[in-house]
Amino acid sequence: EVQLGESGGGLVQPGRSLRLSCTASGFSLGDYAVGWVRQAPGKGLEWVGFIRSLVYGGTTEYAASVRGRFIISRDDSKSIAYLQMNSLRTEDTAVYYCTRDRGPILTAYYPDNWGQGALVTVSS
């Protein structure tokens, strides 16, 4: 069974950093891209970013709202992906989901499995 589990969420002050981990089981993480999607309280889904599999260069893409502040990385030997969040703002408060992403189909990707989410609260 495909499973994704996020950890590392919590309360953090504005301007500080936090790192989320996404642990995969039931499949080989190295064969897939991994994405991060967030959902602010009572709001819709917002795509945050993703990292391609190493076969496709392990390169990353980010939403404009987090580019330059967030960094996605992966350690396939441990079946873990990371979301390093720096210079956090109150508007970054959300549940953060990691996703297994299928693709590329031509150049496109889409999430096909989701974790349970980790709540990150940015507040003083």
Next chain:
Amino acid sequence: SYELTQPPSVSVSPGQTANITCSGDDLEDKFASWYQQKPGQSPILVIYQDTMRPSGIPERFSGSNSGNTATLTISGTQAMDEADYYCHAWDNSTAGVFGGGTKLTVL
């Protein structure tokens, strides 16, 4: 940046057909996927690559994508289908994009 637009809400009677739309420039040239999210739960994939249904998703869920609009159709809607639905597409300039979501109410 690329944007996807969904109606905030759709209502349907039990047993009837619900159509949820997702609009974006030249959306037919991209692959649309759809996600169902019930309160307090993580989203699940119900349609991918415009029309494909993952294993375990009921046949009453179907999808189409033409022109600037992708549509999720739920035939014979059941009370258990009441949820928020989100479309997703990949744009080579913006990367991943979600629509704003549609709340489906089964009256």
